[in-house]
Amino acid sequence: MSLPSSGSGDLLVILRHPPHGSSWLREGLDVALVAAAFGQAVSLLFQDEGVLALLKEQQAGPLGQKGTAATLDMLAMYDIESLYIDAEALNRFGLHADALQLPATRVDAEAIKSLLNQHQQVLTF
Amino acid sequence: MRYGLLVMGAPYSSQATHSALRFASALLTQGHQLESVFFYHDGVYNAARHAAPPQDEPHLYDAWCALHTEHGTQLHVCIAAALRRGMLDAREAERHGKVGHSVEAPFELTGLGQLIDLGQNVDRLLTFAP
Amino acid sequence: MILHILNRPPSHSRVYRQALDAMAEHDRLLLIEDAVTGALISQVEHFQSIAGRLYVLQEDLVSRGLDSHCAEAVHIVDMEGFVRLTEEAEKTVSWY
Numbered sequence: 001m002s003l004p005s006s007g008s009g010d011l012l013v014i015l016r017h018p019p020h021g022s023s024w025l026r027e028g029l030d031v032a033l034v035a036a037a038f039g040q041a042v043s044l045l046f047q048d049e050g051v052l053a054l055l056k057e058q059q060a061g062p063l064g065q066k067g068t069a070a071t072l073d074m075l076a077m078y079d080i081e082s083l084y085i086d087a088e089a090l091n092r093f094g095l096h097a098d099a100l101q102l103p104a105t106r107v108d109a110e111a112i113k114s115l116l117n118q119h120q121q122v123l124t125f
Numbered sequence: 126m127r128y129g130l131l132v133m134g135a136p137y138s139s140q141a142t143h144s145a146l147r148f149a150s151a152l153l154t155q156g157h158q159l160e161s162v163f164f165y166h167d168g169v170y171n172a173a174r175h176a177a178p179p180q181d182e183p184h185l186y187d188a189w190c191a192l193h194t195e196h197g198t199q200l201h202v203c204i205a206a207a208l209r210r211g212m213l214d215a216r217e218a219e220r221h222g223k224v225g226h227s228v229e230a231p232f233e234l235t236g237l238g239q240l241i242d243l244g245q246n247v248d249r250l251l252t253f254a255p
Numbered sequence: 256m257i258l259h260i261l262n263r264p265p266s267h268s269r270v271y272r273q274a275l276d277a278m279a280e281h282d283r284l285l286l287i288e289d290a291v292t293g294a295l296i297s298q299v300e301h302f303q304s305i306a307g308r309l310y311v312l313q314e315d316l317v318s319r320g321l322d323s324h325c326a327e328a329v330h331i332v333d334m335e336g337f338v339r340l341t342e343e344a345e346k347t348v349s350w351y
Contacts (some may be wrong), residue, residue: 011244016273026237027166027206036238046272056314107274116257116277122348123131123252126342140262147314151334152341203287238315247339251260 007111009041009082012119019068020061025053028125029071036078043082044075045115046104053088054100059125072101084115127158129247132167132254136185137178140191140255142171145151146188148251153196160247161199162189163240164232166215167255169207172232187220204234256281258344262351264287265301273348275304283286285310285340291321300328312337 012020013032017024046053053068060067075081090096090106097103097119107115116122130149149159161182164171176186183208201211205230208217214234218226244250259278265271267289274284284305287295293301294311295350300307310330325331332340341347 001327009239016270023166030205032163033235035241038238038241048269050280053187105254109300113279116348117279121250122243124349124351126340128341144262146339147334151338155324155335155338157338188295224269249347251341254262254349 004082006104007032007043007082007084007115009043009119010114010120011035011040011042012045012122013042014045014047014122014124015053016047016124018049018052019058020065023049024125026066026071028123029068031123031125032080033071033074033078036080040080042080043078043084043115043119045084045086045112046088046089046105047112048054049091051085053084054083054102054104055095056099056101058101069101075102084111086112126162126248127246128152129160129229129250130162131184131243131252132164132168132171134161134253135167135170136176136255138167138226140189141168141255142185143255145251146183146185146192148196148253159192159196159198161201161239161243162192163243164200164202165206165237165240167211169210169212172202172207172212172228174227174229174232183193184200191230200232201235201239202228203237203240203243205237208233212240256283256344257285258282258340258347260347260349261286261290262349264290264292265298266292270350271301272273274348275302277348278305278308281308283308283310283340285312285337286329287312287337289316291319294325294329295321296324296326299329302329310311310340327340 015028032042058067083108085104085105132145136142154224215226259274313331313333
């Protein structure tokens, strides 16, 4: 599957970790938001367990840790609308598009390669 | 070429810091510049000024300081990641009513914007993570 | 051409598969730290799809006593070689 022509940008942030089990997701999203605030064209790729970051109905953590939902709501405010999601991982976790909080373009390995090539910088979290 | 490093592992706990220091040394030997190291996630612990490793082990904190002293490399520590992990400089310690502080020059607490700037200003940005 | 850097071996984590998925035709992969076990004769098949484009950091092999167990087809580089690989690539991506 090929990317829409908007599959390019300044920064691609690849989010590979799920919510709550570590701070990687939160810290990766913070980098994306700051980059966008600094005027960069930012795309997000949710890969492997990172696809779980987009699930609807996530909650705050049991000890009161902030959940991801509010941060996801901020993405549009910061003009981060190029969201991509690993199709193979979605299938592996048995998830469908309607389970996700935000719309994201499903990508396969070929499209992922293109994403990495079409962004000036790539950071993984 | 101008290089930047993003270090996200705590010293000793993983090889991230060791690899970053080895890479830094090699790039400098080859005539490149190391503009800045940005510490994020558990990498902020590299700024712990009271680090006191045994004498027969590498002194990672001193190694970072030497990069600054000898090559002018800036050492930027993400303030948000640092504060929640108890890594405060004198100013933040006072602001939060804490006795003592764990971060001092040449390490500087800065915002994530410095990482974004670094990425734009260098030719190569490498991540070393646990 | 991108240089991908992997520090967790196939025996530990599936992150190597995400790295491989993200690698385009001329991209290179460098194994460092614990990922150097991926260069062992018995493990290197995990990287078959990028034969000829797989590199491993010598000092991490040596410190682990693995330098004589490395598959021949893997390019062994020292730190200077690592720096050169980053010069030759347009950017690097770390997989951990």
